[in-house]
Amino acid sequence: MGKKFEVVLNAKTCKGCGICTALCPKGVLKIRPDGKAEVAEPAACIGCQSCSLHCPDFCFEIKEVSADD
Amino acid sequence: MEAVYEKYFRDNLPHIWCPGCGNGIVMSALARALDKLGYPQDDILLVSGIGCSSRMSGYMDLNTVHTAHGRALAFATGAKVCEPRLKTFVVMGDGDAAAIGGNHFIHACRRNIDMTAIVINNSIYGMTGGQFSPLTPTGKRATTAPYGSIDRAFNLVDLAKGAGATYVARGDVFHAAQLTNLLVEASRHKGFAVVEAVATCPISFGRYNNIPEPADMLFWLRDNTVTVQQAAKMSDEELTDKIIIGKHFETEAVEYCEEMARLLADKQADNEKAGDENEV
Ligand SMILES: Cc1ncc(C[n+]2csc(CCOP(=O)(O)OP(=O)(O)O)c2C)c(N)n1
């Protein structure tokens, strides 16, 4: 198996702009009914960092988790 | 929040910028650049003018000064001449740098003082409600150009180069990793470095130009940027309306603070000599 990643999303500072959901290449992120982003498919993350590089409100932290975790 | 952002941002977030504003993307690119550069935070000076983009100085945990509209480079020049050890960054908007501050901009380029000028170009006066700026592309709409601007825009890269800047690059907020690398390179350059950071203002620009969604503005940048290398192989016609990103220009020239130090040392030596002669 390839590397695994944990997507930490701080919804407190999220302004629901929709950038991360549009840019994530793996459909990991969705907008919740209240307008904020959520991590809907955590296992699909490939760690590309696109969400973290482009979120204008710095909501993300992408952590690599070791295989035996 | 990534540790690098936590390190360089103050504890006063969320910021004031609208949802999806490109200023936040530039600020995180700058934080990653500072991390790569590794300067102690106390040795960094960040000066900004007035505008949405210039609010950045309030959020970054560095020595910061939020100055007057168009005058950031004048303040930064004064600070840098007095404290040449400061690694200096100046954040300005397109209106700030190219309209009211246009004169300061060209003369700072000419002086070649060692600092990095970051012009956040969102093609509009964001803060004051969407008036067109000297960087609004011809034909784009603004509150002051409801039928599209008939002005020709400056090409900031050509302007900076013509005025004497010794490093000139352009990046954009879709290519955020490249923007970080350009900021690193610009800061390592000895002399006046200009980085135009093409950014997105969904509220005061996008809404008037049929791209109200922040993500669509990023995709627009993805589809309308070409690299300096690609552009070299394209005709003028193919390059119409394209944004050329990457390092455009670098050269060496006498740096202003060094010249000032040399002049002061020379004059001091002259005065000492004159003093010795007077004593005999
Ligand atoms: C001397 C002066 N003139 C005018 C203004 C009003 N003003 C504030 S911000 C701004 C323009 C902002 O546009 P830009 O520099 O592109 O920054 P942005 O808000 O787009 O980041 C203007 C005209 C001012 N604050 N001071």
Ligand code: SF4
């Ligand atoms: S990019 Fe950031 S602010 Fe925008 S929706 Fe995603 S998490 Fe929220």
Ligand code: SF4
């Ligand atoms: S790191 Fe990449 S794949 Fe993972 S959530 Fe962010 S954008 Fe999606």
Ligand code: SF4
């Ligand atoms: S008006 Fe434009 S530049 Fe200003 S905060 Fe809003 S989106 Fe950003």
Ligand SMILES: [Mg+2]
């Ligand atoms: Mg602007």
